[in-house]
Amino acid sequence: MTTQLQSPRPTRRGPGSPRWxxxxxxxxxxxxxxxxxxxxxxxxxxxxxxxxxxELGIVTGIVGGLVVGLLPGSxxxxxxxxxxxxxxxxxxxxxxxxxxxxxxxxxxxxxxIVLGLSRLGTWFRAIxxxxxxxxxxxxxxxxxxxxxxxxxxxxxxxxxxxxxxxxPDLVVxxxxxxxxxxxxxxxxxxxxxxxxxxxxxxxxxxxxxxxxAVVVTSAAAAxxxxxxxxxxxxxxxxxxxxxxxxxxxxxxxxAVLGSIITFALLASAESLFSAAAVDRMHDxxxxxxxxxxxxxxxxxxxxxLFGALPMTAVIVRSxxxxxxxxxxxLSRVLHGCWLLLFVVLLPGVLAFIPxxxxxxxxxxAGWKLLELRQVVALVREHRSEAFVLVLxxxxxxxxxxxxxxxxxxxxxxxxxxxxxxxxxxxxxHADEHxxxxxxxxxxxxxxxxxxxxxxxxxAGKHVHLDLTMVRHLxxxxxxxxxxxxxxxxxxxxxxxxALPGKVG
Numbered sequence: 001m002t003t004q005l006q007s008p009r010p011t012r013r014g015p016g017s018p019r020w021x022x023x024x025x026x027x028x029x030x031x032x033x034x035x036x037x038x039x040x041x042x043x044x045x046x047x048x049x050x051x052x053x054x055e056l057g058i059v060t061g062i063v064g065g066l067v068v069g070l071l072p073g074s075x076x077x078x079x080x081x082x083x084x085x086x087x088x089x090x091x092x093x094x095x096x097x098x099x100x101x102x103x104x105x106x107x108x109x110x111x112x113i114v115l116g117l118s119r120l121g122t123w124f125r126a127i128x129x130x131x132x133x134x135x136x137x138x139x140x141x142x143x144x145x146x147x148x149x150x151x152x153x154x155x156x157x158x159x160x161x162x163x164x165x166x167x168p169d170l171v172v173x174x175x176x177x178x179x180x181x182x183x184x185x186x187x188x189x190x191x192x193x194x195x196x197x198x199x200x201x202x203x204x205x206x207x208x209x210x211x212x213a214v215v216v217t218s219a220a221a222a223x224x225x226x227x228x229x230x231x232x233x234x235x236x237x238x239x240x241x242x243x244x245x246x247x248x249x250x251x252x253x254x255a256v257l258g259s260i261i262t263f264a265l266l267a268s269a270e271s272l273f274s275a276a277a278v279d280r281m282h283d284x285x286x287x288x289x290x291x292x293x294x295x296x297x298x299x300x301x302x303x304x305l306f307g308a309l310p311m312t313a314v315i316v317r318s319x320x321x322x323x324x325x326x327x328x329x330l331s332r333v334l335h336g337c338w339l340l341l342f343v344v345l346l347p348g349v350l351a352f353i354p355x356x357x358x359x360x361x362x363x364x365a366g367w368k369l370l371e372l373r374q375v376v377a378l379v380r381e382h383r384s385e386a387f388v389l390v391l392x393x394x395x396x397x398x399x400x401x402x403x404x405x406x407x408x409x410x411x412x413x414x415x416x417x418x419x420x421x422x423x424x425x426x427x428x429h430a431d432e433h434x435x436x437x438x439x440x441x442x443x444x445x446x447x448x449x450x451x452x453x454x455x456x457x458x459a460g461k462h463v464h465l466d467l468t469m470v471r472h473l474x475x476x477x478x479x480x481x482x483x484x485x486x487x488x489x490x491x492x493x494x495x496x497x498a499l500p501g502k503v504g
Contacts (some may be wrong), residue, residue, distance in 0.1 A: 031326035032334030035078055037211040038320045039335060040342065042365075044231055046081040047309060049147060050089035052098060054231055054350070055239030057081045058343045059308040065336015068299040068311070073292030075285050077271075077278050078317035078332045080298055081309040083365040084270050085263070087142045087396075091308060092259050096250070098307075100266045102243035103251055106304025108263035109499055115264070121272060121289035128412040129377070130385040132273060133371065134392025135266075135405050140369030141397045143362055150359040151178035151187040153229065160397060182226040183356030186217045190360035193217070194201035208320060210361055218352045228354040235348050241307025252421030263300075263310055266405070271296045271313040278318045284327075296344035316365070381479060384419075388412050421445040423470075433462040439469040444476035452482050462494045470500045 039061050047057025064079030092104055115121060142284060145163045149156035152174035157163045172181040190213040197209030221228055268382050275287040292313075299311050321331055342349075379386040388411050397406030423446040424439040434457055455461060465481065467473060478499075485495040 004324075010054055016172060025330070027325045027327045029334060030241065031244050031331040032338065034208065035317050035321045035326075035335040036338035036342070037318055038208040039078075039080055039339060040350075041210055041214045041353065041358065042079050042082055042083070042314075042316065042354065042359055043339070044233075045361045046083055046086055048085045048150075048231065048358055049143070049362050050081075050088065050309060051093050053239045053241075054100070054233055055236050055343070056241060056306075056308045058339060059240065061301050062343075063299050063302050063306070063340045065332055065334070066297050066337075067302050069336055070227070071291075071295035071298060072288070072293040073289040074275055074278065074313065075329050076166065076282055076318060076322050076332075077275060077287070077292070077313040078335065079271070079296065079311045080317060081315050082267075082270060082312040083143060084136060084139045084161065084369065085267065085310055085312065086362075087146075088259075088263065088266065092263075093129075096256060096259070098241060098248075099244050099247045100250060100256065101309075102241060102304045102307035103247050104256060104259045104263055104304070105308070105310045106243070106301050106309060107251065107256075107260035108267060109297045109300030109302075109304055111260060111264035112300060113266055113294050114297075115268065115326075116290045116293030116297060119290050120287075121268070121291075121293040127144060128385075128409070128416075130382075130386065131386040131392055131405065131408040131412050132269065133374065133378075134389040134408050135396065136369045137371065137375065137389065138393035138396025138404050139182050140366040141393060143366035143369070145397075147359040147362045147366065149485060150229075150355045151183050151363075153177060153183050153356070166296070170217075179227045179229075180254060182221070182228045183354065184357075186221060186226070187356045187360040187363070188230065188352055189220070190214070190357050191364060193363055194361075202314050210428035212300050213360070214353055214357055217346050217357045218354065220354055221354050221357075226354070228356055231350050231353045231355060231358065232287040233343075236343050242305060243307060267296065267300065267310055267312045267339055267354065268293055274313040274315045274318060278313075278315065278322070280446040282322050294409075312493045383416055387442045388415060397504050407408065417443075418445055423450065427453070427457070433464060434458070435464045435466065437466045437469065440478040442467070442470050442471045443472065447477055447480055451480060451484065454481075459491060460493060463488065463496070465495065465497045467500050468498050473500055 040058075043061040045055035045057075047054045047060075050057075050202055061080040064081075068079040078429055089101070093101055096104070142160070144162070147167070148155040149163070149170055153175055154166075157166050174184045193213040193216060194209040220226070221230075271292065272287075272289055273458075275289065279286045282458060296311070296313065303309065303311055317335075319498045321335075326332075340416055376384065378389060388408055391411055392404055392408030394404075395407045420441060421443040422440045423442050426437045426438075426439075428435045434464045436453070436457070438450075454465075465485070468483070481497060487498055488495045
């Protein structure tokens with residue numbers, strides 16, 4: 001049984017009513033503070049995991065609040081840097097350099113705007129759920145595998161193979177060195193706090209467990225003077241990374257164009273899948289998919305100009321926004337204001353956070369992406385769908401996000417085509433004739449089975465081949481039937497073929 005989180009329906013505004021009604025301001029203000037507290041560690045953690053300066057994650061969070069927050073599309077969704085794109089960002093930075101990141105993100109934003117204006121946003125809802133689950137599970141696996149290294153005080157290797165082969169060294173470092181033991185203790189403590197905080201009764205639970213874990217473990221690291229690496233935070237303005245002139249020269253190269261399309265499609269899919277989930281949590285106005293896609297594209301275009309991380313709508317922040325009682329989009333706009341004020345006025349506070357704690361937050365995010373309960377249920381109920389999910393996730397882990405996702409899509413399409421092309425063949429034998437009745441869809445995928453049945457029919461008998469119950473007969477099967485009938489007639493047998501009304 002599932003429960004639906006409901007927020008009061010926003011007051012409808014008349015022509016002369018204020019943009020932010022007074023009766024909802026208090027609720028939106030409180031919700032914005034909760035979302036801000038959730039966003040701070042996640043913005044920093046996603047940036048660090050992506051291999052870029054931590055300030056760029058904050059910039060993306062600010063743009064998500066102040067730009068996307070003001071635009072129409074969705075009311076309750078909150079946008080910012082997403083854990084699901086860390087693998088893609090890290091790969092793009094490693095391949096093209098940090099200077100090219102802004103060009104890629106800006107290009108992805110423009111593609112999203114074009115898709116939204118072309119009213120293609122709703123098509124993202126047609127992607128196979130097993131592929132999406134596999135994509136998220138694959139990202140979760142890569143995220144967990146990469147973030148266990150900062151817990152042990154080591155830099156994560158560049159390739160998946162190296163991450164697996166480096167596990168023995170990681171275990172040694174985490175259990176024998178002072179930095180490794182301290183990082184492991186802090187990470188475990190953070191994970192335990194986040195798990196137990198969900199069971200805290202009353203209004204205290206409105207305080208995000210992620211924030212509590214970060215504050216408690218960071219305070220412990222400072223009080224005990226633990227030998228762990230800390231987040232490096234500098235000036236926000238100095239961290240801005242607008243694309244240099246030389247970066248634009250690589251815009252039309254196949255590798256960069258491929259990254260732009262991949263960023264755009266995955267960011268769009270994640271945002272719109274998040275919208276579908278968020279819309280089930282409240283009873284206010286629902287998301288307008290094409291408009292939301294334009295808003296996300298505008299946000300990514302601005303992030304690209306600043307050279308910051310790409311953004312998506314983030315389910316963790318969005319659900320926190322609804323649970324905290326948000327009524328209008330003002331809450332997400334204010335959360336962007338608090339991020340900006342915090343990083344300008346109190347940047348030194350972030351420097352107290354150990355990287356091992358941020359790694360723990362991302363390990364928890366990766367674990368949520370796995371959704372093991374849904375995987376187990378899928379294995380029990382739909383094994384073919386589970387195969388697509390596992391194949392997609394495994395291919396992402398073994399290769400990269402793009403290859404894994406495309407592989408999953410291709411297999412899902414083939415699986416659907418095979419399932420749709422079901423063909424029944426029934427034969428009734430009499431002394432002088434045989435009646436063969438076909439039903440279902442006769443496509444080239446079922447051609448071997450069809451010909452196998454026809455070629456086994458005894459010679460010398462009259463054959464009545466009834467295809468009138470076939471819903472679809474493609475050209476390949478049509479030609480094969482005609483060719484078989486012609487051969488049969490040349491052998492002094494009689495064949496009567498009844499075709500369906502429409503042949504494809």
